[in-house]
Amino acid sequence: MPGHASGQPAGVKMYNIIGTGCSTDSSDGDGIVTAENAKSDNAKIDYVNGTCSGLFGGTLHTDILNIDLYSQTYRIVKGILNE
Numbered sequence: 207m208p209g210h211a212s213g214q215p216a217g218v219k220m221y222n223i224i225g226t227g228c229s230t231d232s233s234d235g236d237g238i239v240t241a242e243n244a245k246s247d248n249a250k251i252d253y254v255n256g257t258c259s260g261l262f263g264g265t266l267h268t269d270i271l272n273i274d275l276y277s278q279t280y281r282i283v284k285g286i287l288n289e
Contacts, residue, residue, distance in 0.1 A: 220249035221286055223279060225266040228258035237265030252282045 214220060224244040225236030233240040237258035245251060254276055256266040273280040 214248050219289075220246055222246050222249045222251045223270070223282055224251060224253050225256055225270045226253050227255045228266050236267040236270065238267035254278050254282070 222245060224241050225239075226234050226241050228235055228237040230237055230240045233242065235241050235244070236256070241253070254266075254270055256270060256276060258265045270276050270279050
């Protein structure tokens with residue numbers, strides 16, 4: 207199956223769930239990766255706005271998977287799976 211210029215196989219859908227709301231290298235991001243650097247070509251992009259705080263310096267980068275903190279992530283993934 208021929209791929210696209212980005213290396214993405216034809217017929218494969220790509221999705222990005224990108225965390226925002228944390229200072230990341232002086233830009234908006236998830237505390238580890240800037241929102242701009244998290245984008246992939248040809249991907250549907252959803253953003254989850256959050257915070258980077260906590261006793262041990264927690265980051266949105268990992269906290270975004272905690273549905274008790276960010277139920278929006280669960281709703282996004284559920285919507286993708288229902289497509």
